[in-house]
Amino acid sequence: MTSQKVDKHMRFMMLMIPKGYEKATAGSMPDAKVVAEMMKYNKSLQQAGVLLALDGLHPPAMGARIRFSGGKPKVTDGPFSEAKEVIGGYWIIQVRSKEEAIEWACRSPLSEDCVIEIRQVQEMADFPPDVQQAAAGFAELQAGRPA
Amino acid sequence: MTRDTHRAIEAVWRIESAKLVATLARMVRDVGLAEDFAQEALLAAFEQWPETGIPENPGAWLMTTAKRRAIDHFRRDQRLERRHEQFARERESQQQMAAADLEAATDDDIGDDLLRLIFVACHPSLSIEAHVALTLRLLGGLSTGEIARAFLIPEPTVAQRIVRAKRSLAAAHVPFELPRRAEFASRLASVLQVIYLIFNEGYTATAGEDWMRPALCEEALRLGRILAELVPEEPEVHGLVALMEIQASRLPARSGPAGEPILLLDQNRVLWDRLLIHRGLVALERARALGRSPGTNRLQAEIAACHARAQTARETDWNRILALYDTLIEVAPSPVVKLNRAVALAMATGPAAALESIDALVAEPSLRNYHLLPAVRGDLLGKLGRLEEARAEFERAASLTRNARERELLLRRAAGCQKRDG
Numbered sequence: 001m002t003s004q005k006v007d008k009h010m011r012f013m014m015l016m017i018p019k020g021y022e023k024a025t026a027g028s029m030p031d032a033k034v035v036a037e038m039m040k041y042n043k044s045l046q047q048a049g050v051l052l053a054l055d056g057l058h059p060p061a062m063g064a065r066i067r068f069s070g071g072k073p074k075v076t077d078g079p080f081s082e083a084k085e086v087i088g089g090y091w092i093i094q095v096r097s098k099e100e101a102i103e104w105a106c107r108s109p110l111s112e113d114c115v116i117e118i119r120q121v122q123e124m125a126d127f128p129p130d131v132q133q134a135a136a137g138f139a140e141l142q143a144g145r146p147a
Numbered sequence: 148m149t150r151d152t153h154r155a156i157e158a159v160w161r162i163e164s165a166k167l168v169a170t171l172a173r174m175v176r177d178v179g180l181a182e183d184f185a186q187e188a189l190l191a192a193f194e195q196w197p198e199t200g201i202p203e204n205p206g207a208w209l210m211t212t213a214k215r216r217a218i219d220h221f222r223r224d225q226r227l228e229r230r231h232e233q234f235a236r237e238r239e240s241q242q243q244m245a246a247a248d249l250e251a252a253t254d255d256d257i258g259d260d261l262l263r264l265i266f267v268a269c270h271p272s273l274s275i276e277a278h279v280a281l282t283l284r285l286l287g288g289l290s291t292g293e294i295a296r297a298f299l300i301p302e303p304t305v306a307q308r309i310v311r312a313k314r315s316l317a318a319a320h321v322p323f324e325l326p327r328r329a330e331f332a333s334r335l336a337s338v339l340q341v342i343y344l345i346f347n348e349g350y351t352a353t354a355g356e357d358w359m360r361p362a363l364c365e366e367a368l369r370l371g372r373i374l375a376e377l378v379p380e381e382p383e384v385h386g387l388v389a390l391m392e393i394q395a396s397r398l399p400a401r402s403g404p405a406g407e408p409i410l411l412l413d414q415n416r417v418l419w420d421r422l423l424i425h426r427g428l429v430a431l432e433r434a435r436a437l438g439r440s441p442g443t444n445r446l447q448a449e450i451a452a453c454h455a456r457a458q459t460a461r462e463t464d465w466n467r468i469l470a471l472y473d474t475l476i477e478v479a480p481s482p483v484v485k486l487n488r489a490v491a492l493a494m495a496t497g498p499a500a501a502l503e504s505i506d507a508l509v510a511e512p513s514l515r516n517y518h519l520l521p522a523v524r525g526d527l528l529g530k531l532g533r534l535e536e537a538r539a540e541f542e543r544a545a546s547l548t549r550n551a552r553e554r555e556l557l558l559r560r561a562a563g564c565q566k567r568d569g
Contacts, residue, residue: 009362009365009366046372046376047258047373047376047377048162048369048373049368049369049370049371049372049373049376050369052422052426053422092422094365094369095158095161096161096362097154097157097158097161099151099154099155099157099158100158100161100162102155102158103155103158103159103162103205104162123399124399124418125399129404132404133404
């Protein structure tokens with residue numbers, strides 16, 4: 001009925017950027033009510049058959065950054081004073097358009113000033129044939145087998 | 148930058164349409180009418196949301212709007228009736244009841260409604276082609292054009308099929324309810340068959356064809372995953388989902404740069420999608436945890452899992468696969484399964500025993516035009532050094548397949564036998 005321009009199914013990563021998570025202390029956990037709301041939302045994604053994966057991430061205080069500069073990697077333990085926004089978790093969903101991913105993100109029970117960034121997952125088919133060949137050959141080498 | 152309202156509405160529709168139609172169908176007891184009212188609500192959204200913005204709860208807005216349309220429809224029918232001289236009281240009271248029902252109807256368990264819709268779309272009174280068309284339309288939200296492109300059939304054919312199916316359901320007064328206990332297993336099996344049919348149509352699509360076709364795999368997977376949440380106590384649903392996830396994991400490796408098909412054992416396994424394999428193994432575990440003796444879907448998923456777990460073709464646990472085929476033959480003895488078992492037998496013990504095991508299949512009427520039978524025989528004969536016979540079998544296989552690329556592959560194998568002669 002509508003002039004639908006349905007795209008091939010696409011994968012999107014929804015990156016959750018909770019307000020203030022850059023300052024969260026090691027081992028800090030969200031409260032039970034927040035968790036319950038999030039579980040309900042995750043279940044709705046699962047019931048819609050669109051959820052592929054999800055994970056929560058411990059705060060940066062428990063992490064590390066490796067900065068590449070001048071050819072040498074430099075390791076810094078978290079927290080990172082220069083970081084204004086950090087990732088608290090992600091979902092990977094499979095939907096038929098970027099708009100559909102946006103709609104799902106809008107339905108998440110996130111609180112004030114939280115942000116979800118949506119990024120499309122790169123698939124092999126997105127790349128031109130020569131890149132695909134190279135990627136396949138390279139991957140073979142990594143697996144320890146002749147290309 | 149604001150959201151493109153039109154595309155946002157389409158996205159909302161793709162998320163909400165199946166539940167909307169399902170709930171309306173329960174209320175008005177007619178799938179065709181339910182879809183009409185749902186479409187009217189969508190039309191209203193296209194008219195109003197560009198002005199008002201997307202509502203807080205778009206699903207609820209569509210539901211309320213559709214219900215209002217339905218109530219208006221039944222009231223209008225009542226008024227039209229009163230203008231006639233002849234006045235069917237029975238009809239009138241029925242319509243009064245329907246209108247009252249609608250007004251009183253709450254949003255019952257949406258899950259139950261969705262499940263009812265799936266079962267009605269796959270009702271035994273309809274053909275399998277109708278099942279596929281209705282399922283993709285009512286549950287997938289695909290347009291007539293999309294279904295037509297996906298199955299390489301003309302759009303008017305699909306449109307007619309859907310119209311006839313709806314009429315048929317109405318004429319047969321198919322009740323909008325879940326199948327009774329006694330019939331549940333066989334009705335569920337039909338639903339699973341339809342979903343797998345859709346999956347296979349997408350799985351066998353060759354590279355370069357309309358992208359709607361491989362999208363069928365993803366659509367079937369989505370429907371399977373939805374069903375797994377609706378009837379989590381059914382192991383065969385998880386079995387089918389596991390099978391589809393694992394098969395879908397191989398899609399990136401199934402065709403070469405020129406679009407030529409690549410056989411499972413020759414595929415670059417690094418290209419297999421590990422996320423889907425993981426999901427398939429998780430679904431398989433759900434099937435196992437339900438503890439019943441394995442059905443065909445679970446067994447096929449177990450076999451697929453054996454392949455998925457092997458890092459290279461050489462590491463494949465052929466003995467386990469053979470044992471699984473033996474069990475599968477007990478549960479669902481079919482010539483095709485016996486043929487597949489022969490391949491496993493050859494890999495586990497050698498080509499001679501395998502060739503013997505399928506001698507009987509040559510006379511099997513259902514396999515007379517099945518190209519994989521001579522293809523397997525050709526492979527086994529080749530391994531036994533009987534090259535002239537192998538070549539003949541490959542040529543026969545090539546003549547039986549309708550797929551151009553497969554034919555090329557088989558002719559190449561035939562030519563390969565010839566070269567090694569003498």
